[in-house]
Amino acid sequence: MEITSQNFKKNVKTALQNQELQSALKKSRSGFVDKRKIAVHALNEFEMLRKRAATIKNHVLAHLDQYLMQYEESVIQAGGHVHWASTPQQGVKIIQGICLKADAKYVTKGKSMIGEEMDLNHALEEIGMDVVETDLGEYIIQLAEERPSHIIAPAIHKTRNQITDLFFEHHAKHGITEKVEEVSAIVNEARTVLREQFVRADVGITGANFLIADSGSSVLVTNEGNGDLTSALPKVHIITASIEKIIPTYKDLSVFLRLLGRSATGQEMSAYTSIYRGPARSTDMDGPDEYHVVILDNGRSKMLEGEFWEMLRCIRCGACMNHCPVYQSVGGHAYGWVYPGPMGSVWTPLLVGLQNAANLPNACTLNGRCEEVCPMKIPLPRLLRSLRAQLFERGLVDWKSRMGLKIWAFLSQHPLLYRTILKIGAMCLHQMGRRRGSIRNLPFGSAWTASKDFPASTGGSFVSEWNSQKRS
Ligand code: SF4
Numbered sequence: 044m045e046i047t048s049q050n051f052k053k054n055v056k057t058a059l060q061n062q063e064l065q066s067a068l069k070k071s072r073s074g075f076v077d078k079r080k081i082a083v084h085a086l087n088e089f090e091m092l093r094k095r096a097a098t099i100k101n102h103v104l105a106h107l108d109q110y111l112m113q114y115e116e117s118v119i120q121a122g123g124h125v126h127w128a129s130t131p132q133q134g135v136k137i138i139q140g141i142c143l144k145a146d147a148k149y150v151t152k153g154k155s156m157i158g159e160e161m162d163l164n165h166a167l168e169e170i171g172m173d174v175v176e177t178d179l180g181e182y183i184i185q186l187a188e189e190r191p192s193h194i195i196a197p198a199i200h201k202t203r204n205q206i207t208d209l210f211f212e213h214h215a216k217h218g219i220t221e222k223v224e225e226v227s228a229i230v231n232e233a234r235t236v237l238r239e240q241f242v243r244a245d246v247g248i249t250g251a252n253f254l255i256a257d258s259g260s261s262v263l264v265t266n267e268g269n270g271d272l273t274s275a276l277p278k279v280h281i282i283t284a285s286i287e288k289i290i291p292t293y294k295d296l297s298v299f300l301r302l303l304g305r306s307a308t309g310q311e312m313s314a315y316t317s318i319y320r321g322p323a324r325s326t327d328m329d330g331p332d333e334y335h336v337v338i339l340d341n342g343r344s345k346m347l348e349g350e351f352w353e354m355l356r357c358i359r360c361g362a363c364m365n366h367c368p369v370y371q372s373v374g375g376h377a378y379g380w381v382y383p384g385p386m387g388s389v390w391t392p393l394l395v396g397l398q399n400a401a402n403l404p405n406a407c408t409l410n411g412r413c414e415e416v417c418p419m420k421i422p423l424p425r426l427l428r429s430l431r432a433q434l435f436e437r438g439l440v441d442w443k444s445r446m447g448l449k450i451w452a453f454l455s456q457h458p459l460l461y462r463t464i465l466k467i468g469a470m471c472l473h474q475m476g477r478r479r480g481s482i483r484n485l486p487f488g489s490a491w492t493a494s495k496d497f498p499a500s501t502g503g504s505f506v507s508e509w510n511s512q513k514r515s
Contacts, residue, residue, distance in 0.1 A: 044162035044190065048379030048391050048400035055406075058373040067202045068374055075365040078309020079416070092302050097420045099295050100287075100356040104347060110256040110289045111338070117259025121321030123334035131161040134339050138163065138248070138281060139170050141335055145279045147172060147245035153263065153270045154178040155250030156194060156359060157283040157339050159381040160394075163248070175240040177269040179233055186213045192375030192383065195307050195361040200374045203229070237269070247273040247331070249319075251284040252358070253299060254336070257292050260320045261336060264303060264313040271317050280331035282319065285339045287355040299358060302418040306360040342394050350429055354389050356419040363413035363423060369406050378403060385413035385423045392430055401439045404430035447487075465504045472500035 047054060058064055083089050103110055115125040128134035134157070142150065150172045152158060164174045164185070176185040180197035184190065186209045191197030198206070203226065210232055211222045217236050223229050249270050253262040261282045263270045274280045290296060304310040323330025346352055364370040364384025375383030379400070382390045388403040404427045413423045434440050435448065454461040476482040476499025485492040501508065 044159070044165070044380070046380050046395050046399055048395065048403055049398075051377060051379060051400075051402035051406060054377035054379060055373050058377045063202050063205060064200050064374055067200050068371060070202075071196070071199050072371055075308065075361070079306060079362060079365070080309075082305040082309040082311065086301070086305065089302075089305070092298055093418050093420055096298050096302055096358075096418060097356060099290060099298065100419060103289055103291065104287070104352060104355055107286065107289065107344075107347065110291060111286060113256040114254050114259055114289055117257065118321065118334075118336055119259075121259050121334075122324075123259070123321040123336060126335060126337045128337055128339045129341070131339065131341055134161045134283070134337055134341075135163065135166040137337050138283075139166060141279065141281055141333075142167060142172055142246050143170065145246055145333065147279065149240070149244045150174045150246045150248060151177050151240050151244040151273045151277065152181070152247075153249035153265070153273045154181050154191075154197065155248065155283045156191075156381060157250060157285050157337075158248065159191060160285075160339065160341055161283070163283070172246075175237070175244075177237055177240065177273050178265070179230065179267060179269075182233060182237065183209060186210075190376070190381070193361060193364060194359050194382065194386075200376065241272040241276050244273070244277040246279040246281060247275075247277040248281045248283060249274050251282050251288055251336075252303065253296060254284055254289045254338075255291070255293060255296060256289055258320060260293075260318050262296060263317045263319070264300070264315070265317070266308070266310075266314045268315050270315065274317070274319055274331065275329050278331055279333040280319070280322075280335070282334075282336045283339070284336060285341065286343050287357075303358055303360055306362040306416070306418040346393055351389065351393055351426055353421050354386070354393070354426060356421055357386055357390075358419055359386075360418055362416045362418065363421075366412040366416050368408060368410070368412075378406070385427070386421075389423060389426045389430065397430065397433060397437065398439060401434055404434060443487075462504070462506075466507075469500050469504050470502055473502035476500065 118125050126137045128137055150167055152164070152174060158164070167174045176182045178197070181191065183198040183201055183206055187201070192200040203224070206229055207222060207224050210229065214232065214236060217239070219232060219235070223232050249263055251261040252264045255262065261284065290299065300312060300316060304312045319334070322332055322334040343355060346355060363386050364375070367384050370384040378384070378387045378391065380387070380391045380395060385407060388406055391403055392400040407424070407427050409424050409427070411424050414421065417423065435445070454464065472482065480499050481496035482499060483492055483496060485497055488497070491497065503511070
């Protein structure tokens, strides 16, 4: 998958000019936020659960190797196989191998961000597989040949009209020639088309929200039930997961499930919580003959060693992006890789290299909303600041910003000079905005002021204003 995170500024311009995207973002803006707020307020122990969940994950991350080995043993005992992949390329090779060995032609897929990290659809198509996404949002973007723009609502950037056109264009080969516009009709049409795919699939691939170490179970949370049909009907079931998905026991699972639904969609629980544990037993009425779990590292074990380890607590609820003004204005594609929003601005540079995503840590106002709503108490603003410091240390900041920071560092060590220059600056700003009452295209601040007015200064600095307020 092409990484375009280094083009973030260009991507942003394109996103801001895309009227259909802006209209889709506007419609989705308050939905998740309002629903989460109601769901969280209705649960008195939400704060206690957040603390508990963060403690569990911290413990797991401190003993990650032990829990992963315990999980592997449990899966093997249940008749399944665990495969370890250090890189997305290794993961792809493993999955291609399983599909080829099964002589598969048709593959159904549930939503999996790890599958996106591996660019799995393309990799399977390259070896002749017919791959169909079964999550409605993923199915829509597969038809549009795009990637997800949100980790729980992959097609959130699409308007209803765009989906109508996509279905009309692609469903003729299934004998559907009528244009559908109502949401329920769109959903029914997708159901009709996907039903055929479920039945003919040789291999089903799903993601996993959690892996439970002591039972070897894999837990998948969905709202459509497509995960169950993807996993139970084909003769081979492959689960894609990453190393930090592990939790110790079912008891711990109950903590995470109560946080996940509320934080993601404002639901008390997602509609389906499916638990898989090995291939079908002789007494089972259905289920796969083969059961494989592919666990990807892709730089995560390296993250464990350093200052960004807390990011590994993430349960992919999407709350941080739902509350982020930057994400809400530009959507997910601008971030240029698999993970958008505040969590993506931390994950992406760590996984694809800071030099390939140097703008992302700056795609943030540091308003702190993401940390406030994160169910796993991940200090996203602090992590973003640390990435900014690394950008500076590694010389990945442009010369203007570097020079500005150096001047500021010098001035902050010389308070008298600092105050004098500030005073002159405030007076200049006052003069510049005196007539209009506001300033447009502020020199050195044009990115802020090109599209919105900057209020004219009163002529005093913040400190002088503060002192005069105190005196009055
Ligand atoms: S960083 Fe927090 S809020 Fe964002 S997706 Fe991860 S768990 Fe959810």
